[in-house]
Amino acid sequence: MRDFGYTLETAMADVIDNSVTAKASKVEILAETATDEPWIAIVDNGAGMTEPELIEAMRPGTKNPLQEREGHDLGRFGLGLKSASFSQCRQLTVITRKDGLTSAATWDLDKVAKTNDWRVDLEDNLTDIPGVSRLPETGTIVLWRKLDRLSTNFRHDTTKRSAEINKAISGAERHLRLCFHRYMEGSKPALRILLNERKLSPIDPFATDHPATQPGPEEPLPLLNGEVVTQCFTLPHHKMMSKSEWENLGGG
Ligand SMILES: Nc1ncnc2c1ncn2[C@@H]1O[C@H](COP(=O)(O)OP(=O)(O)OP(=O)(O)O)[C@@H](O)[C@H]1O
Ligand SMILES: [Mg+2]
Structure with a gap:
């Protein structure tokens, strides 16, 4: 389960998928x-x-992957939260609050290995859990601890390890801006994503708003269970874009 091929950014995106499904307007x-x-x-x-x-x-x-889901639900397999988290960490705690009640549960893979038993721990004492004070009136925190996959080289050097993890996190930023751009766009976006208090701006890979982009016609593609609309965008020549616009779209 730890090796489904996630990277930090795809793992984060899978966790944020769940936030979108839960109709969150803010993800920190x-x-x-x-x-x-x-x-x-x-x-x-x-x-x-x-x-x-x-x-x-x-x-x-x-x-069950065959179970009918609501239209806005981005989930399918009932697995993402666990597999995405375990790809990055050995200890996953989920703290969540609904109807004024707060609950928390932890999977610790070291404990599972030691006891040879998949028994989830319910947390009674929430105060010591890092980040718990950030839990809104309703909402969820997915907390990753024992980040063994993110700090492979500098296990005994806090400063270098910190730099290594920070680098991986800032590398994930671009993926999240692309992946969730449709939710993040507009003057009243459906979703705001903040990274350590800084609001991320969306990256539209089609540069739809750029005056030099040439949108093609919308073409319906009829399939067995409905219609998919496809549309082509011809991106502007790089001379028509600023350096930052060009780099946002992939550069080179
Ligand atoms: N942030 C969240 N807020 C509310 N409910 C959540 C949240 N994260 C997970 N859940 C609940 O936990 C369930 C399991 O999540 P998980 O990501 O493991 O599977 P999934 O989203 O159903 O499918 P997939 O494997 O495709 O991601 C979700 O279906 C949802 O009911
Ligand atoms: Mg999911």
Whole structure:
């Protein structure tokens, strides 16, 4: 489960998919790297979960891929939260609040290995969990600790390890700006994503708003279960763009 081929950015995007499905309008990525026990938290203000919902959510393969889902639901396999998290860390804690009740549960892969038992831990004492004070009135925090995959080289050097993790996080930024650009666009965006308090701006890979972009006609593609609309965009010549616009679109 730890090696499905995620990178930090695709793992973060899978966790944010769940926030979008939970109708969050704000997702905050927080990272504390300059410590002996670095952590990353993804905090959303979505619908949150009750304790039974949380326990179900922690189950690997919680939903059948064939099950009908609501149109806005980006999930499919009932696996993303766990597989994405374990690709980056050995300890996953989910803290969530709904209807005024807060619940938290942890998977610690070291404990699973030691006891040879997949038994999720429910947390009674929430105060010591890093980032917990950031939990909104309703919403969810996905907290990654024991970041063994993000700090492979400098396990005993806090400063270098911190620099290594920070570099990986800033490398993930562009992917998130691209991946969720449709949600992040407009004067009243459906979703705001903040990285350590800084709001990320969307990157539209089609440069739709650029005056020199040439949009093609919309073409419907009828399929068995509905229609997919396709549209071609011819991107502007690089001389028509500023350096930053060109770099945002992939450069080179
Ligand atoms: N941030 C969140 N807010 C509210 N509910 C959540 C959140 N994250 C996960 N859940 C709940 O946990 C369930 C399991 O999430 P998980 O990502 O493992 O699977 P999925 O989203 O159903 O499918 P996929 O494997 O395609 O991601 C979700 O279906 C949802 O009910
Ligand atoms: Mg998911």
